[in-house]
Each structure stands twice: as C-alpha cells, then as structure tokens.
Amino acid sequence: MTRQLHINVNILNAGVFGGSWRFPGTDGTASYTIDHYTSIAKKAEQAKLDAVFLADGPSLDPSVKHRTANNLEPTTVLARIAAQTEKIGLIGTLSSTYNDPVELARRLGDLDHVSGGRFGWNVVTTAGPVAARNFGRRGELEHATRYERAADVATQVIAAWAARTRLLSPQGRPVVVQAGGSTDGKRLASRVGEVIFSADQDLAHARAFRTELRDGAAAFGRNPDELVVLPGLSTVVGSTEAEARARRELLDNLLPDAYARSRLAGQLGFSLDGLSDDEPIPASLLVEPDQAGGSQTFYRVVKAIIDRDNPTLGQLLKKLSGGGGHRIVTGTPEQIADDIEQWFRAGAADGFNVMPDVLPSGFDDFADHVIPVLQRRGLFRTEYEGTTLRDHLGLGLPAVPALLPESEVIPA
Amino acid sequence: MTTIIQLTLSVGDPLTLADADAVTAVAQEAGVTTIRLADDGNLDPTVTAGYLAGRHHGIGFIAEVPTTHQAPYNTARRILSLDRASGGRTGIALRPGDGDEVSGGVVVGLAGRRAGEVAEDSDAGPAARWAGEGGGQVVVDRAARWAGECGGQAFVGRAARWTEYAHVLSRLWASFPRVALIGDQAAGLVVDDELIRAINHNGESYRVAGPIDGPSSVQGRPVIVADLTDELPFAAAAEYADVIVIDRATQVDQHISGVALLGRVWIDADADADADAAPVGPTAPAGLVALAGELRAWALEQRLDGFELVPRGDPDPEDLAAVLKTLVPLLANASPPGAAAASGTTLRAALALA
Structure with a gap:
C-alpha cells in the first residue's frame, strides 16, 4: 500500500484563531464544557483520524480576558473520551517540568491501559513564569535546563512503562510525542520522540527539518521510520474560494486587537506598546532564536516572517491572526487537499496536526469535505486497520531509550 | 433524611475496568450515592473516575489522591476538571502523605542537607533521581540545579501538610468563580477578570500563586473526604473535609454541622473474617438483614450520616453486586432507590452538604 497520511485534530478550545469564539453561530463558551471535546472526538473517529490532540499548560492563560483558553486537564478529558469512543487515538500534553515523574509514569500508563492502548504523551517543558509560580518558583527555568529535565523525565517515564508487569496496554506503552523546534527541542525529539509536531511556514524548511530529525534519530541509534513528523496546519475551509476568503476576513475582524498584540508581544519577548499598526517591527530588538527565552519554536517562526517580509505590525498581526505562527491554509476542500498532498509528497510532512479555525464548525467542514477528498486520492484511510494509536500511526514498539547519563545532566 | 452510601472500589486487577463499570451500574440502581476509587496500587483513581x-451520569465519584508525588x-x-465534566458529582479523598518532587525539589536542593532524609523515604522511588537518592553530592547538585532559586521549605508533619494541601485546593477551587465566565461575544470579553483572583499561597510546604485555569463547578467546589486516623486527627480533618470516614472502633465526640460522618463497613469475601463485616455468598441475605440492623444502631449511637462500604479480599464482582442489591436498600432510607444521586443533582446536594 502507498504511504498514508496521518492526521490529528488539535482541539484547541474554541479554535486556533483568536476570534474563533466570537464567530457567528458559535457558542462562545462551549469550550468550557466537556461535551465540546467528546463530540469533536466522536466526529474525529467517524472521519478515521489518527488521534485527537490536547494542548495544555498548568496555569490560567493571561490572555483569557479576550480569548478562550485551555481549561480542562487533558488526562481527565481523554479518560472520558476513552469511555465514549473505541478507536480514536488520544494525545495529551503534560509538562515534564511540573509533574513528578513517578506519578506521571503511573497515571499515563494507566490511561493507556484504560483506553485500550490509544494514548500518546506530548512532552512539553512549559514556557513562562505564570505556570512556574503555581509550583513554588519565581520564574521559569532557563531553556536548556528545562530540556535537560525533559530528557531525564521522559526517559525515566518510558523506562517505568517498559518495566510494567500488570495492567498492561495493548500497544505496549504510550506513544511519545514532542513538539520542539528549538535546537534543544530537536535533540529531545531525536532522542525520544515518535510523533513530532512542528510549526513551519515554508515547505523547503519543513523538509529540511524532517530530514534533520530523521538523521538525529539515526544518530541516537534509532530507525528514522520510527518518526512521524506532523506540522501544525490551520485550516479555513469554504465551499468556494471566495467563501473561504470571506471566512478568513471575518475571523481577522473578530480578532480582539488587545489579545493579538499581547500574544505577539509575549512571543517576541518585548512590549509592543506605543507601536502603531503601520510601523514595522523594530529589527534591533530581535535576538537570535537560540537566545530567546520562552517558546523558541514560535519565536523562530515569527522572526522568519519578519526577516523575510519586514511587515508592519498590522500586517503581521493579520498574518498570524492570533494563531501564533502555524501555517494557515484558506480555500476549498480540493485546494486544501492539494496543499496537504504537496507537502506530503515532497517529504515535508508525514501528515498534519490540523488546527481548525473555529471549533466545532471548522472541523466539521474539514472532516466532511477535506477528508473525503484525501480518501478518494488514496492518501488517507477509509477504515481503521487496528485499534491502538501505534496501529494508526504505523509505529512498532521501539527500544527503550537509555536513561540520561549523569554527565549530560550536570555541567560541572 | 437519606442515608449516604459510599462504595469503595479498587479498579484494575482483579476487579477489571469492565467489572467496575458493571458494579457501578448495579450500585447506582441500588441507591449508592457515590463510588470511591481507591488508590492502592491499582489503576489511577483520577483516570478511572474520568x-x-x-459512562454513568447519576452517581458521584470520589478519587483517592495522596499528597505524595x-x-x-x-x-x-484534575479534580476540578472531573467535577465540571461530571456536572458537579466529583470529590477527592485526600490522603495524608509526603511531598512531591516538583514542590519539594527545593528542600532537597539545600546543599544536600536533606539528601539523607529523602533517601530514607521508601516511597520516594525513582523520583529520587532528581531528589537526592543515595545522598550523593552529584545527584543533589542536579536536583538543586533544577530546583532553582526557590526558598527553603521546612519539614512538616503529615497532618499539617494535609491541612495546608486541603487549604490550597479549597482556595484554588474558589479562585475562578463560575460567574466570571461571561463569554460576551459582542464586547470581545471571555471573562470578567475582576472576579478571578490569584491566591498567592505561601505556606510551610507549598507556594502556589493561582488562579486555577477553569471556572468553578456547578456544585461550588468538589467534595473533600478525609479518613480519620492517628495520622489525621479529627481537628485537622474537620477544618477542610466535607465528609469524614471513621472505623467501628473510633469514637467521635464532636459533630460539626456541614460535615457528613460515614462509618466504614467491610464487605468480606471471607465470611468468617469479621463479625462486623458483610459476608458475601449464598448464605448472605439473612446475615445481611441482621448486620444492617446492627449498623443502623451504630449510626444512631454515633450520629452517622451514612456508611462507606469497602470490599475486602477481592470478592467476585457478581457476589459483590448481589450484596449491594440487598444491603444498600436495607441501610439507605432512600425511596425510591437511587433518587439521592439522580441525574441533575450534585454530589454536594446528594450528601446534604449544599
């Protein structure tokens, strides 16, 4: 059989666009109810997707005044989805910085058992001081330290799963998912990641990124085919091109300006106060990505756009539309399928972590209209062939990664 | 008033998830108010509660969670997420224990002074990799490096830790009131942020800023259950617990309004094990009638609000179901059975705590 796409839906509360929760016909607070998540998961299962994906951070998002935020803890949501579905994979984000590895290994292993082998752990290091203050810290750990700890915690957790002798999972152990585009993040992905989420605007860059990760995995003694690389893809679907463009335009207009500015300022690491919409971003304030503090992945994406296009603040805000930096495709189902197929065939992606513009309507459109096009082209399954997340992803059970050598953890 | 019946289940092995699913259905039908999910080496109670x-929308769930780890x-x-998802039918049985690596790395980071104490903690397990196993200076440095610039934390006893922990939970659960979620699409306002407040807790064992990430549940806040033990005396438990569970031998001479008192009753696979336990098996029904009479006398004497039924010796699920069908209606005054936790009623209301 020809190589198949892997597609997840990221249930990013009300949708990836900052104005999603205000979209006409949308219940603005639906993403604060559990049924929002379980019903999208059921729809994703009907569409034969690989998995649902939940982003998370252990804090109240400071932007919550102007846009909905993640607000339910992922393992509890996924346990409920597991009770109400049979096949769909369940990927949840849990912090390696703010969880005790003993407890984490046990809980996530148990969720894998309870779900019949459908769970995947997205390892994140959790950027920012807001979460840090919920765990006794005054600020976040430096970037490199967070990633050292992530590698240490992840290898401990995987070793604990591999050592289980009871309450086992049909897929052996959970799939390890990782989403770091930084130098440190890529190293962690190469070491332990099986599914890699990335953020990329550019096909050639994405192809190079995928190649780099595969080479990195090989350097750790792994089979590069044990990696499934899924860039984030924000989708705006219309039945005609004009309709899709109008939907995008409306979303841009619904984006609360205060939210868009504060989010971009947070990503760039400096204040945008006093900068008007028609002024360019001051290049002198932009540091190199490896020097950036918070999320280097999104900093890198945004900096690349600034370096390339030198946009005004207003143009940049519109391009990002509150979505942070994931690539946005706007068009008919055929056009979106064309884009997906092009990236897939070019070796830039093994599939996508789809981030619908508005939930649930944008996902309904994607599932009802884009998925069938991909299926007709023979690029996406029409039935599940197995029951576990590893089955869906075509992943075997890799060797257990070695625990981190002490020498790597502690610079003297 | 209705007698509260809480049923404890340890889910995983030998009682499988499918067994627990079936027992929960029987329990709800029989009039059990809430299922308590034990944390005893089996599946994680917050996962099984979720x-x-x-799958069951007319019964409450209490997840046991220790402070340890x-x-x-x-x-x-996690508990608030479960509570909101279940329509306000979730609680936590908070168990006294030790700290966790995230909050406690600080303590260990103090130049190895605490390394020995942590290594002696048999429950520390692999967490000691970051927290000072073996007391080696290298490992301690590593923990200290991750622990960063936090201030030191004093060692506290389990009762004091429990109380502080319950205090933090209660304050976090109140930090984002439901009414703050306004979702005003026209004005572009998701929340009224004036109503959402950090807690800025700075205590002996924990420093937690808050606020919590989601709005409070329909029952106000999740129910807190405490087991009365030598480790957790009445005075410490009563400050934050909504439900207190005691053994037959425990004498409680204080009663606090707004706190439900439950007596623990074993359901025993080995019928000879304990005269106070409910036996399972073919001769059970007659024995259960007599036992129910004794238990009701106990309830009157100690002013109990209900019972916690705890299977012991891994009874067969079908035998357990049979005991529930007989014993629960004998203990509960509920009429009709199951009304206490009927759909739409919160756990807090079913426990008469609201």
Whole structure:
C-alpha cells in the first residue's frame, strides 16, 4: 500500500484563531464544557483520524480576558473520551517540568491501559513564569535546563512503562510525542520522540527539518521510520474560494486587537506598546532564536516572517491572526487537499496536526469535505486497520531509550 | 433524611475496568450515592473516575489522591476538571502523605542537607533521581540545579501538610468563580477578570500563586473526604473535609454541622473474617438483614450520616453486586432507590452538604 497520511485534530478550545469564539453561530463558551471535546472526538473517529490532540499548560492563560483558553486537564478529558469512543487515538500534553515523574509514569500508563492502548504523551517543558509560580518558583527555568529535565523525565517515564508487569496496554506503552523546534527541542525529539509536531511556514524548511530529525534519530541509534513528523496546519475551509476568503476576513475582524498584540508581544519577548499598526517591527530588538527565552519554536517562526517580509505590525498581526505562527491554509476542500498532498509528497510532512479555525464548525467542514477528498486520492484511510494509536500511526514498539547519563545532566 | 452510601472500589486487577463499570451500574440502581476509587496500587483513581463518569451520569465519584508525588496545583486542576465534566458529582479523598518532587525539589536542593532524609523515604522511588537518592553530592547538585532559586521549605508533619494541601485546593477551587465566565461575544470579553483572583499561597510546604485555569463547578467546589486516623486527627480533618470516614472502633465526640460522618463497613469475601463485616455468598441475605440492623444502631449511637462500604479480599464482582442489591436498600432510607444521586443533582446536594 502507498504511504498514508496521518492526521490529528488539535482541539484547541474554541479554535486556533483568536476570534474563533466570537464567530457567528458559535457558542462562545462551549469550550468550557466537556461535551465540546467528546463530540469533536466522536466526529474525529467517524472521519478515521489518527488521534485527537490536547494542548495544555498548568496555569490560567493571561490572555483569557479576550480569548478562550485551555481549561480542562487533558488526562481527565481523554479518560472520558476513552469511555465514549473505541478507536480514536488520544494525545495529551503534560509538562515534564511540573509533574513528578513517578506519578506521571503511573497515571499515563494507566490511561493507556484504560483506553485500550490509544494514548500518546506530548512532552512539553512549559514556557513562562505564570505556570512556574503555581509550583513554588519565581520564574521559569532557563531553556536548556528545562530540556535537560525533559530528557531525564521522559526517559525515566518510558523506562517505568517498559518495566510494567500488570495492567498492561495493548500497544505496549504510550506513544511519545514532542513538539520542539528549538535546537534543544530537536535533540529531545531525536532522542525520544515518535510523533513530532512542528510549526513551519515554508515547505523547503519543513523538509529540511524532517530530514534533520530523521538523521538525529539515526544518530541516537534509532530507525528514522520510527518518526512521524506532523506540522501544525490551520485550516479555513469554504465551499468556494471566495467563501473561504470571506471566512478568513471575518475571523481577522473578530480578532480582539488587545489579545493579538499581547500574544505577539509575549512571543517576541518585548512590549509592543506605543507601536502603531503601520510601523514595522523594530529589527534591533530581535535576538537570535537560540537566545530567546520562552517558546523558541514560535519565536523562530515569527522572526522568519519578519526577516523575510519586514511587515508592519498590522500586517503581521493579520498574518498570524492570533494563531501564533502555524501555517494557515484558506480555500476549498480540493485546494486544501492539494496543499496537504504537496507537502506530503515532497517529504515535508508525514501528515498534519490540523488546527481548525473555529471549533466545532471548522472541523466539521474539514472532516466532511477535506477528508473525503484525501480518501478518494488514496492518501488517507477509509477504515481503521487496528485499534491502538501505534496501529494508526504505523509505529512498532521501539527500544527503550537509555536513561540520561549523569554527565549530560550536570555541567560541572 | 437519606442515608449516604459510599462504595469503595479498587479498579484494575482483579476487579477489571469492565467489572467496575458493571458494579457501578448495579450500585447506582441500588441507591449508592457515590463510588470511591481507591488508590492502592491499582489503576489511577483520577483516570478511572474520568472513565466511569463518562459512562454513568447519576452517581458521584470520589478519587483517592495522596499528597505524595502530587503538586497541589495539578491535583486541584484534575479534580476540578472531573467535577465540571461530571456536572458537579466529583470529590477527592485526600490522603495524608509526603511531598512531591516538583514542590519539594527545593528542600532537597539545600546543599544536600536533606539528601539523607529523602533517601530514607521508601516511597520516594525513582523520583529520587532528581531528589537526592543515595545522598550523593552529584545527584543533589542536579536536583538543586533544577530546583532553582526557590526558598527553603521546612519539614512538616503529615497532618499539617494535609491541612495546608486541603487549604490550597479549597482556595484554588474558589479562585475562578463560575460567574466570571461571561463569554460576551459582542464586547470581545471571555471573562470578567475582576472576579478571578490569584491566591498567592505561601505556606510551610507549598507556594502556589493561582488562579486555577477553569471556572468553578456547578456544585461550588468538589467534595473533600478525609479518613480519620492517628495520622489525621479529627481537628485537622474537620477544618477542610466535607465528609469524614471513621472505623467501628473510633469514637467521635464532636459533630460539626456541614460535615457528613460515614462509618466504614467491610464487605468480606471471607465470611468468617469479621463479625462486623458483610459476608458475601449464598448464605448472605439473612446475615445481611441482621448486620444492617446492627449498623443502623451504630449510626444512631454515633450520629452517622451514612456508611462507606469497602470490599475486602477481592470478592467476585457478581457476589459483590448481589450484596449491594440487598444491603444498600436495607441501610439507605432512600425511596425510591437511587433518587439521592439522580441525574441533575450534585454530589454536594446528594450528601446534604449544599
């Protein structure tokens, strides 16, 4: 059989666009109810997707005044989805910085058992001081330290799963998912990641990124085919091109300006106060990505756009539309399928972590209209062939990664 | 008034998830108010609570969570998420224990002074990799490096830790009131942020800023259950517990309004094990009638609000179901059975705590 796409839906509360929760016909607070998540998961299962994906951070998002935020803890949501579905994979984000590895290994292993082998752990290091203050810290750990700890915690957790002798999972152990585009993040992905989420605007860059990760995995003694690389893809679907463009335009207009500015300022690491919409971003304030503090992945994406296009603040805000930096495709189902197929065939992606513009309507459109096009082209399954997340992803059970050598953890 | 019946289940092995699903259905039908999910080496209670609550909508769920290995912000979030998902039918049986690596790395980071104490903690397990196993200076440095610039934390006893932990949970659960979620699409306002407040807790064992990430549940806040033990005396438990569970031998001479008192009753696979336990098996029904009479006398004497039924010796699920069908109606005054936790009623209301 020809190589198949892997597609997840990221249930990013009300949708990836900052104005999603205000979209006409949308219940603005639906993403604060559990049924929002379980019903999208059921729809994703009907569409034969690989998995649902939940982003998370252990804090109240400071932007919550102007846009909905993640607000339910992922393992509890996924346990409920597991009770109400049979096949769909369940990927949840849990912090390696703010969880005790003993407890984490046990809980996530148990969720894998309870779900019949459908769970995947997205390892994140959790950027920012807001979460840090919920765990006794005054600020976040430096970037490199967070990633050292992530590698240490992840290898401990995987070793604990591999050592289980009871309450086992049909897929052996959970799939390890990782989403770091930084130098440190890529190293962690190469070491332990099986599914890699990335953020990329550019096909050639994405192809190079995928190649780099595969080479990195090989350097750790792994089979590069044990990696499934899924860039984030924000989708705006219309039945005609004009309709899709109008939907995008409306979303841009619904984006609360205060939210868009504060989010971009947070990503760039400096204040945008006093900068008007028609002024360019001051290049002198932009540091190199490896020097950036918070999320280097999104900093890198945004900096690349600034370096390339030198946009005004207003143009940049519109391009990002509150979505942070994931690539946005706007068009008919055929056009979106064309884009997906092009990236897939070019070796830039093994599939996508789809981030619908508005939930649930944008996902309904994607599932009802884009998925069938991909299926007709023979690029996406029409039935599940197995029951576990590893089955869906075509992943075997890799060797257990070695625990981190002490020498790597502690610079003297 | 209705007698509260709480049934404890340890889910995983030998009672499988499918067994627990079936027993929960029988329990709800028989009039059990809430299922308590034990944390005894079997499946994680917050995971099974999430799963079972996704399948049974007319009964409450109490997840046992120890303080050990669990930072309070994480626990508060998980329990509140479960509570909101279940329509306000979730609680936590908070068990006294030790700290967690995230909150406690600080303590260990103090130049190895605490390394020995942590290494002696048999429950520390692999967490000691970051927290000072073996007391080696290298490992301690590593923990200290991750622990960063936090201030030191004093060692506290389990009762004091429990009380502080319950205090943090209660405050976090109140930090984002439901009414703050306004979702005003025209004005572009998701929340009224004036109503959402950080807690800025700075205590002996924990420092937690808050606020929590989601709004409070329909029952106000999740129910807190405490087991009265030598480790957790009445005075410490009563400050934050909504439900207190005692053994037959325990004498409680204080009663606090707004706190439900439950007596623990064993359901025993080995019928000869304990005269106070409910036997399972073919001769059970007659024995259960007599036992129910004794238990009701106990309830009157100690002013109990209900019972916690705890299977012991891994009874067969079908035998357990048979005991529940007979014993629960004998203990509960509920009429009709199951009305206490009927759909739409919160756990807090079913426990007469609201």
